[in-house]
Amino acid sequence: MDVSTLVAQAREGRPRAVARLISLVEGASPQLREVMSTLAPHTGNAYVVGLTGSPGVGKSTTTSALVTAYRKRGKRVGVLAVDPSSPFSGGALLGDRVRMSEHASDPGVYIRSMATRGHLGGLAWAAPQAIRVLDAAGCEVILVETVGVGQSEVEIAAQADTSVVLLAPGMGDGIQAAKAGILEIGDVYVVNKADRDGADATARELNHMLGLGESRGPGDWRPPIVKTVAARAEGVDEVVEALEKHHAWMEEHDVLTARRRRRAAQEVENIALTALRARIGDLHGDRRLDALADGVLGGTLDPYTAADELVAGLTAQDEA
Amino acid sequence: MDVSTLVAQAREGRPRAVARLISLVEGASPQLREVMSTLAPHTGNAYVVGLTGSPGVGKSTTTSALVTAYRKRGKRVGVLAVDPSSPFSGGALLGDRVRMSEHASDPGVYIRSMATRGHLGGLAWAAPQAIRVLDAAGCEVILVETVGVGQSEVEIAAQADTSVVLLAPGMGDGIQAAKAGILEIGDVYVVNKADRDGADATARELNHMLGLGESRGPGDWRPPIVKTVAARAEGVDEVVEALEKHHAWMEEHDVLTARRRRRAAQEVENIALTALRARIGDLHGDRRLDALADGVLGGTLDPYTAADELVAGLTAQDEA
Structure with a gap:
C-alpha cells in the first residue's frame, strides 16, 4: 500500500493504517521521509501530555483512567507507552496493554507500545515521529507514558506540552527520584494511591520541595499537586482539570508555541x-x-x- | 607563556610544560587548536598501550611495574590514568598516584590522571589529545590505564596500539566482565595476583573462552596469557616481551599503521x-x-x- 493511501486511511481513524505508519517511522524504513512529508500538513493539532514516574507509582493505571476521562469529554485519544530499556518493539509492556484492554475496542482510542533501545538517537528521535503519526490520525490528546529511568524522563518531558510527574506514598524512591531532577520538569504533580498511609506526607514534602509556599510572579505557573486513586478513578477528573488549566495558561502566556517551537527545533x-x-x-x-x-x-x-x-x-x- | 615556548619546553622534557599543555587540551581552552597544530609535527613516535580490567585486578600496580620495566630498558614513559566516572580532574585517582609515587622523582616518567565526566565527547575526545601531548614530549611508551567500566574499556582499547586486559583469580566478575566484551579487545591478557588460588583455573578458562586451542591462520595474532604478581614484579618482564612481540607483529603485518589510521580517522x-x-x-x-x-x-x-x-x-x- 502506498504512503498516501496509508495516511488517508489513518486520518479516517483506521487503526491498522496507524499501526503501519508507526512501524514505518519507528523502523526508520526507506519510506520514512515520504511518510513524514505526507503527514506534515495534518499535524500540529494534538495536545501532548507526558507521564513519568518511578515503576510502581501506577502510571499505566493513571493513563488508562485519563483515557476514560478524556473519552467522556468526547476527545479522541492516543497513548504512546515508551519503554526505553526494552529491546522489544510493538509487543513491549504487555502487562500494561492488558490493563489498557478496556479501551481496546474503542475506535476513539489508539494505544501503542514502543521500545527505543538500540534506536539511532534513541527516544528523542523515535517518539516525536510516532507522536506526529497519532497527531495526523486525529488524536486530540496524546498521552506519552514512559518507564521512569532518569534521562529518559527528561527526554519525554521535552516532547510533551504538559509534563505530569507521578509519585506514590510509601515509596522511598519517590521523593528521591524527584530530587534527581523531576522537580524541574513537572507541570502537574500527581500523588497516586492516595488511599495509602503517607499520602498527605508525600504531598506535603513535595509541596515543600517545589517551594510552592514561596511567592511567584503574577503570571507564573504554579504546579498543582493532585491526589488520586487511579484504580478507582478518584481524583482523575481533577487531573484533567489541572491539565486543561495548564493548557489554557500556556496559550495565554505564549508558552505553548514557544515550547513546541523549541521541540521542533530540537x-x-x-x-x-x-x-x-x-x-x-x-x-x-x-x-x-x-x-x-x-x-x-x-x-x-x-x-x-x-x-x-x-x-x-x-x-x-x-x-x- | 606562549604555546610554542610551552611545546619547546615540553619537548625538552620539562614536566610543568607537559602538565600545562595537557590542562590546555583537557579543558578545551581557546589555545586548543594552536596547541594541537604546534604539537602535530612532533607526534607519531610513541607506542601506546591500553590497560583495562575490573577494579581490584591490580591495574595500577601492574602499570607501575611496567613503568619500572620500561625504564630499565631506557625508555621514556608516559602514564595516563583515566577515570571516566570521576568528576574530578587532575587530582583524580589520588590513591593510584601514591602507588605510582616511586616514579615521581624520575624525569623519564610522566604520570597524569585524567577525569572525563562531563567532557564534550567524553573519553574518546579527551584521551587522544593528552596522548598527543605525551607523544610530542618524547614519551616512547605511553601506558593508558582506565577504570574498567564497560564502554569506556572499549573506547580506551580503540586509542591504543596494543590492548592489555587484566584479570585476577577469585574475582567472580573477572570472567564475567570478559564475557561482556573484553574478549574482543585484548591483544595481551594478564592474570595478575597469580600467587592466589585459582590463577591456573582463571588462565585455563580464559584460554578456553578465547578459543586459543583452535587453529588460526599462519599470520594471525594469538593473544598470549601472562601470569603475574605485579606487586612483586613477577612476570612483568614477560608482559613487556609480549608487548614487544605484538608491536613487532603489528609492524610486520601492516596492522600498526592500519590501527593508527583508523584511530586518527575516528x-x-x-x-x-x-x-x-x-x-x-x-x-x-x-x-x-x-x-x-x-x-x-x-x-x-x-x-x-x-x-x-x-x-x-x-x-x-x-x-x-
Whole structure:
C-alpha cells in the first residue's frame, strides 16, 4: 500500500493504517521521509501530555483512567507507552496493554507500545515521529507514558506540552527520584494511591520541595499537586482539570508555541546530526577521510585542521 | 607563556610544560587548536598501550611495574590514568598516584590522571589529545590505564596500539566482565595476583573462552596469557616481551599503521561532529532555525526536509 493511501486511511481513524505508519517511522524504513512529508500538513493539532514516574507509582493505571476521562469529554485519544530499556518493539509492556484492554475496542482510542533501545538517537528521535503519526490520525490528546529511568524522563518531558510527574506514598524512591531532577520538569504533580498511609506526607514534602509556599510572579505557573486513586478513578477528573488549566495558561502566556517551537527545533537538530553522522560514516574507506587520517598520522595535519577539512568536504558533497 | 615556548619546553622534557599543555587540551581552552597544530609535527613516535580490567585486578600496580620495566630498558614513559566516572580532574585517582609515587622523582616518567565526566565527547575526545601531548614530549611508551567500566574499556582499547586486559583469580566478575566484551579487545591478557588460588583455573578458562586451542591462520595474532604478581614484579618482564612481540607483529603485518589510521580517522570524525553540533547549537535563537521550526510547527515542512535545509545552512555558513 502506498504512503498516501496509508495516511488517508489513518486520518479516517483506521487503526491498522496507524499501526503501519508507526512501524514505518519507528523502523526508520526507506519510506520514512515520504511518510513524514505526507503527514506534515495534518499535524500540529494534538495536545501532548507526558507521564513519568518511578515503576510502581501506577502510571499505566493513571493513563488508562485519563483515557476514560478524556473519552467522556468526547476527545479522541492516543497513548504512546515508551519503554526505553526494552529491546522489544510493538509487543513491549504487555502487562500494561492488558490493563489498557478496556479501551481496546474503542475506535476513539489508539494505544501503542514502543521500545527505543538500540534506536539511532534513541527516544528523542523515535517518539516525536510516532507522536506526529497519532497527531495526523486525529488524536486530540496524546498521552506519552514512559518507564521512569532518569534521562529518559527528561527526554519525554521535552516532547510533551504538559509534563505530569507521578509519585506514590510509601515509596522511598519517590521523593528521591524527584530530587534527581523531576522537580524541574513537572507541570502537574500527581500523588497516586492516595488511599495509602503517607499520602498527605508525600504531598506535603513535595509541596515543600517545589517551594510552592514561596511567592511567584503574577503570571507564573504554579504546579498543582493532585491526589488520586487511579484504580478507582478518584481524583482523575481533577487531573484533567489541572491539565486543561495548564493548557489554557500556556496559550495565554505564549508558552505553548514557544515550547513546541523549541521541540521542533530540537527534532530538526537531531535529524540533522544523525544525517551528518551517517554521512561521515559513509566516508569510511573513502579516500578523503583516509588522506586526512594519514596527514594526522604523519604530523603534517593536526586533528582540528583535518576536522575542518572534513566538514568542508561534507559541504562539497552537498553540492556534488 | 606562549604555546610554542610551552611545546619547546615540553619537548625538552620539562614536566610543568607537559602538565600545562595537557590542562590546555583537557579543558578545551581557546589555545586548543594552536596547541594541537604546534604539537602535530612532533607526534607519531610513541607506542601506546591500553590497560583495562575490573577494579581490584591490580591495574595500577601492574602499570607501575611496567613503568619500572620500561625504564630499565631506557625508555621514556608516559602514564595516563583515566577515570571516566570521576568528576574530578587532575587530582583524580589520588590513591593510584601514591602507588605510582616511586616514579615521581624520575624525569623519564610522566604520570597524569585524567577525569572525563562531563567532557564534550567524553573519553574518546579527551584521551587522544593528552596522548598527543605525551607523544610530542618524547614519551616512547605511553601506558593508558582506565577504570574498567564497560564502554569506556572499549573506547580506551580503540586509542591504543596494543590492548592489555587484566584479570585476577577469585574475582567472580573477572570472567564475567570478559564475557561482556573484553574478549574482543585484548591483544595481551594478564592474570595478575597469580600467587592466589585459582590463577591456573582463571588462565585455563580464559584460554578456553578465547578459543586459543583452535587453529588460526599462519599470520594471525594469538593473544598470549601472562601470569603475574605485579606487586612483586613477577612476570612483568614477560608482559613487556609480549608487548614487544605484538608491536613487532603489528609492524610486520601492516596492522600498526592500519590501527593508527583508523584511530586518527575516528578522532577527526569526533572533532568534526563536535564542531557541527556546536555550530547547530549556535543557531539556537537564530532566525534560520526558528524559521525551520515554525515551518515544522505549521505543517508546511516535515522535520526531515527541515533538517536538510539546516545542513545546507551549515554549508552556506561555511562559505560566508
